[in-house]
Structure formats: structure tokens, C-alpha cells
Amino acid sequence: MLEEAFEAIRSGFPLVLLAVVPAMVLIISPIAVVDAAHEFTVYRMQQYDLQGNSYGCKSAAISAEARTIDSSSIARKCVLLRADEVAHGKYLEVLDRGPSSVVILLQSNMSKEEVQRFISFEAELLALESNIPVYFAYENEDLKDVYSRVSHSTKQESGSALQAVVDSATSVGYQLVTVSPQNKALPDQKLVNIQGVLHGLGVEDQLPAIVLVAHYDSFGVAPMLSTGANSGSTGAVAMLEIARILGKLYSNSRTHPRYNVLFLLSGGGKFNYQGSRKWIEDAADTTGSSSLSNTKLVLCMEALGSEDSKSLQMHVSKPPSSNSVAHSMYSYMEKVRLAVESHPDYEMSMVHKKIRLSSDSLSWEHERFSIRRLHAATLSSLAEHTDPARRSILDTKDQVSVDNLVRNIGIITDSLIRQLYNISHNDTFDLMTGDLSVQRDKVQSWLEFLSSQARPAQVMGEDHAVVTALATELSNHVRGVQKVAFKADKRDPEFMFYDGLSFQMSASIVRSAVFDLYVTVLVAGYITTIYFFVMKFNLFLSMVKKSLLCAQNA
Template sequence: MWFDELGEVFEMFKGSFPLSFLFFIPIFIIISPVSPVNAAQEFAVYRMQQYDLQGSTFGCKNAIINMEARSIDSKMLTRRCAVAKLQDVTMPKYRDLMTQNAGALLVILPSNLTSLSPEEKQHLQSLEQELMHEQSTVPVYFALESEYLQDIYVDVQEGNSGDNAPTAWEALLSSASANGFQLMVSGSQAEAMPDFEIANIQGRLSGYGIEEQLPTIAIVAHYDAKGVAPALSFGADSNGSGMIMLLELARLFSKLYTNSRTHAKYNLVFLLSGGGKFNYQGSKRWIEDNFEAAEGNILNDVAFVLCLDSLGSSDNLNLHVSKPPRDDSAGGQFYKHLNEVSKSHFPEVKVGMVHKKINLGDEMLAWEHERYSIKRMLAFTLSHLDTHKTFDRSSITDKRETVSPQVISRNTHLLAEALARQIYNLTSQGTFQMFTDTLSVEDNVVEAWLNYLANEPRAAQVLKSDSEVVLTLEQTMGQYLKDVRKTLLKADKRDPEFVFYTGAEYQMNAYNVKPAVFDLFLALCIAGYLALAYFFAQNFHVIYYALKRSVIPVSPKTKVN
């Protein structure tokens, strides 16, 4: 009978229980709805800014995470990592996290930041500015959305549904059935880099004649970018476009200065300054080294300083000045040339002047030219922006897709023509163009530079003096200019104006775990199972015979006469 065979099977497993148990483990794994491959995943995360500037501390101080993931709307976030999408994060919620002593915050960003709607972009940029000016001990990380991160977010949100359950029993069951995640960022804490070096790269084109007696025009552009996360700060427009224009101007005028017939009686100085997003530290030190030095003063007879910033989009060109130049001054003439060239050759471009006085009470200067204006040099910044307060200048949304290489080429051509009229004293030339044919702006070079610079994070913290970007810029300037050199500056150790910290990009591990209440349910189930198995084993013969009698009919007794 099949009951007898069943009993023999039980006896077989009873005699070799440890080995027979291993037989069932692969079966349980195969039929399990949870894939062991997804039990742990590793993905890149980007830490929020951390720096000191002029004695003030900004950003988050800590970097290490090893805690349970919870939704940002959870009622209990103490010693937990809040996981949220961009649209879920607001400054009131962020400050509420600080009040609850949350362990960390992970913000999931859209994988394509250029696809944000205008409202989403404004929300992100506003959030960036406020976060960067907050001081916090809570680690804040950003991650680009992926399929696995989407699954984590959904599971965390479902785990949070127990907080809104109508009864305590339903909340307990919801917590036990939800999937939890343990998030961990290993490594060392972020440390200050007191010996960090910011590099300035300068070169010159000497004018025809006695160099010391010739006027000088300085063209300046800072090369670093800034955003809420250093490793996501590419700065395609601010200030990748300004860098590209400076390099292209250096190439064009180097051709003119190598020909004796077009060798102008002006010295041209080109400077790629570092630390521009941190109150223009590179320009500040360059002025000290060259303007205030007893010897080697290349700014002794400066006609004006032209700073380039954010010139890769829009049909507007604004000349930002601290003091409106007189019409007969070098600045007034240059502004006149800009208008003449735009009207003659680029009628779609609207050239204007924006006047803003320097507020020495502000911790941060508005534009780079203000560093030079403070030293009573005629200086201005050319930009398509109409105000320094726009969030586009310091945002991770400043990507390659927001910049047009055609606009950069056009603005470079316009600026080159205006400078040529200035240094060659070409007034009222009408439709005359100097930069045509072999001397024209090379669109393919502009686009190649844009693609390169917009794919390399250029936050000041990640641009060391020997980084690939800095070395490439130095080598390129060496092809066109003379006396190219890289000068390094460090913060004063006693009273540092700036301090940068390590740790811009980390690897985060997410482990799929069950919450602690699940362990309680599991312990109860195991205890019940063991009790039932023990009872079944001790009374197996009784159960066996009882089942046998209930299933097998009893034969009727034969009647005896």
C-alpha cells in the first residue's frame, strides 16, 4: 500500500536527515521568487559639495554610510538613510531630516538631466543653491536613475506603506512582508587637502615694438565648474564656452602676430584662471603676482581686461561693467566695435551693457572682472547672461546639450573682429572682415573642444595641477602663445581662504534585507515548525496507524453458524 511506501520514505530521511536536507535547498532556491543575484548591487554615487571659503564651512562633512534605507516621508528616520527622487526633496523636508537626526540622504536624479521640464530644472537648481550654502553633518549623495535604483525606490516606498496602515496588526504585517535595503558606502572619511594646488595657465603674444612700452589687452577665462556634486559638474556653458573662445582667439591672433604685416602694436595676454567658482582665487593670485610685483609686471600698461563667461547659447551679448567706460576710453571704443560688428555681420546678436557696482560687503564677487576693477584696472565681463544671479552658472544641469557650438563659433568670430578693430585702430570699416578663409573660426575644432570639456567633470576639487584637463590646456596654449607657463597657488595654512576635501565619487552597495520585525516572524515560524516536526516525529506511529485505519476499510467479519 502507498501508506507503507510513505512510511519507508520517512524512515529513509529520518536516518540521513542532514544529507536529505541538502537535497531540498536547491529546490527552495529555484522556486524562490527572490533572485540571489539581486540580493546585492553596487552603483556609483556622487557626494555633495564640501569646502571652506573665507572661514565659512559649506556642504556635508561626513561620507560613510552603513544603515537601513527608508523613504523620505517615513515617520522614523533616525540613523537611517532617506531615499528619495528629485521631485520628493524640498528644503523643508531636508531640514526636517536634520531635525530627526537622519543618518544620510540619497537623491535619485533623472538619468538625463537635459530632459527635465522647465519646472523640474528650476526646482533642481534652486535646491542646489540652497544645499550648497547649508552646513550639515549628514552625508548627502546623488545617483543617476537606473532600473535597479528604480526597484529600490519602489520597494522602499512600499515598505513605508505600513506607517499609514489603519491597524497596528496590518502595519506589522506590512513591515514584515516588505523588502528592505541596507545601504553602505565604505572607505575613509573625507579629509581636508591643505596642500591642494590651483593652477593658472598664462601665455602672451608680444606686440610689435618695445614690449614694455606697448599697451596690453588681457583676455581671461576661468576653467573650473561648479554644481551641487563636484563629480557631476561639467560646466559646458560656464565656463567651457569661455575657455573655448579664449583658445580660439589665441589661435587666430597667433597667426596675425607671426606675420610682420599684421603684427599689431598691442601685447595680448591670455589667462586660464583656476578657482573661478570660489571667488576667483586664480585671478586674485595672478594680480598679486603680476600687478603688484616689483618686477615682471605684465599689467603695467593694461588697456583693459576682458573676461569671458557663459557664451555658448542665446543671441544676447552683455558687457558687464563695474563702472560705465567713457566713450573715448579703450573700453568705450571696444563696446562701440562690438556694436558695429554685430550690426554689420551678425544682426541677430543684440549687444548691450549691464552696469553693476562692486559690493565689497558681499562674500562673493559677482563677476571675474571685479577682481581687476578693485585694482583700478579697466575690466569687464562678456556674457550672454544678463545677471550674475542666474542659477545656470553653478549647476549640474549645465551640460553639453544646453550649449550650441555654432553659437560659440559665431560669438568668437564677432569678438575677434571687434578686438581686431581695437588693436589695429580700424574705425568705421563697415562690412570689412578680417577673419575669413584660412583665418576663420574652425567650427569642427570648437565642437571637438566642447565635446571634450563637457565630458570631463571640472569642479575645482577634482582638477589637480597635473590632471589631464590642465595638462591638455597647457599644451594647447603652448602651440599658439609664447612664454606659456603654469603657476600654482596654495591656500595660506594659517588663514586659508579656501579648503577643499577629498571624496567626490564613491561606490555604494545595496543589500536586499528584511526588516528586524521579519526576524521575529521568522523565529516564530521556525519555532512552530520545529514543535510540529517534533510532535510528528514522536507520534508518527500513532498518526500512521490512525490514517491507515481511516483510509483502508475494515473487512466484514464472517458469520459463524
């Protein structure tokens, strides 16, 4: 029996060593397959041309090993930055060290100070033209794991030379890759205006008109992360609520005022207000520029729900004369503001800022109309056009006060009604009662709908769900609602968009070249050992057999 057992071992054991042992090593290996790679969505930084100037990120493809900002060498690497550690000076320092790309991770639990610092950083980042890919991503559990491992590997890049060699063999790195073609210009990309009208009582062409304007799209450093809750949503929400209230007055013959009210939800808001420019050009080309003289006031609305604001500003390019409709509206708003007993500290002010024709972009939407010598103003809870929150991906619903928004809509609507009916400025009776009162639930519902999704101008086509919903709601209250799509003039385009707004990025585990060298040495040593063991296997087996026989005889 013992002879047969040794004969079986002699014929098969070398093969077991060569085949089974490596397989067992792989099975008990501590590296889990599920940890070898992660995949997540990343959002590319803005890229567009405006007035012949290029802005944002020109590149899209990434294929580089990940590093953190504390790494000793980030040249030709992809740098992972956390939003709470980003500042303008630190970002420029990173760029000076020659990375191939940057991925900025957004946390959901940033403090108020960190949010404000990042919003300010956004404004500065948008002013830079980047030749390397810059992406943004929400930090989930997978990304936290990737960042933690890369950060741990980075911290090991210190100490003695021997320690560095050992650490380089045992540390884990990640290769970040985006499968993204070269980004292309979109010369046929269209912007969409949504417009309608409430006709006054009388001969339409002879009646004075007030135009209400609000842009509905969003803007931020990463288009597909920009929800524009305050800057892009509240003006559109106010427009819909005002249209609902005025629609009731205009549909009743007993309360039909002698004013035309025009509504414009404009596209391309932060791209120099292209929608308003198109509307003005169409009004001049279609019916003659003389018809614009019937427009007594253009009221633009933006950022009406700032959480920390207890004021409402009327921004103008030129102080209105005492007999103008703009001055009358401001006086009405002052009276109505004083009647808001629940907010005794609420303030109303007029902010005068001249138009800078030498600038590439306008500061407020009303400036588009003021250039055409129309009386125009922007109503906003923001005191300055330079407020960076107007162009931030962190302009989210959390930054909006529904109470402030409802209050501002009420003041604007009340004042507008007084202007339409030429009510005495000394009368302070409450107009906003019953069906004419602002419906908070409706305002909140529309705010949540708009601010729950990214609405960059680059994707706001005629069939987009937001455009369709806004047009449908507006048509419930006003007449002649239509969607007007337009694109840039190909001969001399004022704006140009580019594709590639978001991609899937994979993060795969990689080891250093030193690790590969160690593996090569170990494999060579294993093969050498097995070779000599197999060559001397009979001698070894004879020795074992002799020992067992001696033990048996004893």
C-alpha cells in the same frame, strides 16, 4: 518486499524531514540572490572652506535604512529624494524630521521646468551648511528598483494596526551603506593656471597690453557631477579659438600689431577666482606693480553659449570713460553686432554692478582685476551674476547653443582685432574671413571634450588630462605657455578642499523585526512538529503499514 521498504523508511525518513525539506524550501524561495543587493556610485555634496567660512556637507559615512519623503517616520533613516520632486521648502521639511542622510536621484528625462526648479534649489542648497551626508546619484535601473520597492513599502505604512503589522512582515526594505572613511582636509591641494603671451611689434615693456581671461574648471553642488558646459567651458573654448586666430596675425610680420596680448586660463574659478588673484600677485611681485599699468584692458569670458540668450553683455564694475580701451571695445562690438545680418534681433548691452567688498565672494572674474584699479570687464550671455545655472550640475551641453557660442566668439574676436589695429569705428568691412573665421567644427569639438567630463577645481592638478590638453593647444598658437601650480597659504588659507568626492554605495535587502519574529515562530513550530512526528514515527508507520496490508488482503 513491503517489509524491507518500511524498514528503510523507518531508518531514514526522519533525517529526510530534518535535512531535505528545509533545503527544498530555500531552493523554491521567491527571493532571488541577485536581487538581494545593488551597488552604485554616489557623489558627495560640495565641502570646502572659503574666506574662513565653511560650506557644504561635513559628513560622508552612511549606514541606514532607506525611506522616501512620504514615509511617516524618517528619523535616523536615509531619505531617497527624486530631483523632479525636490524644492527648497520640501528639503528643509525633510531636514526638520531628523534623517541621518539624504540621497538625491537625478533623472535624465526631467522637463525644462523641473530642470530650472532643481537649478534654483542647488543654489539654495549650497548656501546651507549640512551636518548630515548628502549624496547625488544618476537614476539607473537598479536605483529605480530600489526606489520603487522602498516607495511601495512606505505607502503600506497606513491603515489599521493589524494591517500595519502584516505589512511590516511582508514588505521589503533596503539598508544603504557607504564604505567611506572620515573626510579629511587637503591643505596641499594645488590649483593650476595656464598662461601664455603674444608679444607685439616693438619694445615689449613699452607696449600696451590686453589680457584675456577665462576659468576652465567647473562647479556644482556635487563636484564630480559638474561639467560646467556653459559657465566653465565656453569661455575656455573662446580663448583657444581667439588664440588660434590672433596667432596667425602675430606670426606674420606684415600683420604684427603693436599690442601685447596675454592669455590666462585660470584655476579655481568659482572659488573666488583664486587663479586670477594668483596671476595678479605674481605680476606685481615679479616685475613690479608699475608694469600692470601697461594693461589697458582685461577681458574675462564666461557663459558665452546660453541656449536661450540672444544677447551679449559687457559686465563692468565702473562705467568706462569715453577714451578708455574698454569703451572702445564696447563700441566695436556694437558695430560688429549690427553687421550680423543673420541675427537682426541680437542685442548688446553694458551692465554696471559695483563690487561688494563686504561679500565673501566676488560676482564676476573681472572684479579681481578691478579691485587693483585695472580696466576690466566680463563678457557673457548671462544678464545677471545671480543666474543659478553658473553653479549647477545641470549646466550640461544640452543647455549650450553652439551657434550662439560661435557667433559670440566671432563678435569678440572681430572687435578685438579692430582694437589691436586701431581701425576706424566707421569701417564695417568683414575681417573674419578665410583662416581668420571662427571654425565651428573646432569650437564644437572642444566644447564636447570639456563638457563630457567633470572638472572640479579639487581634481584639476598639473597632470590632469584637461589641463594638459588645454596647455598643449594654447602652446600651438601663443608663446611662453606654462602651467603655474599654487596652493593656499597654510598660515591663513583663503580656500580649503576636502577629499571623498565619490563613493560606492551598497543597497542590501532588509526585513523588519516583526518579520524576524514571524520567522522565529515558524521555525519553532516546524521543529516542534518534526519532534513530535519523529517521536511518534513508529506508531504512524505501523498505522500506515496496517492500512496497506488490509488493502492488499482485500
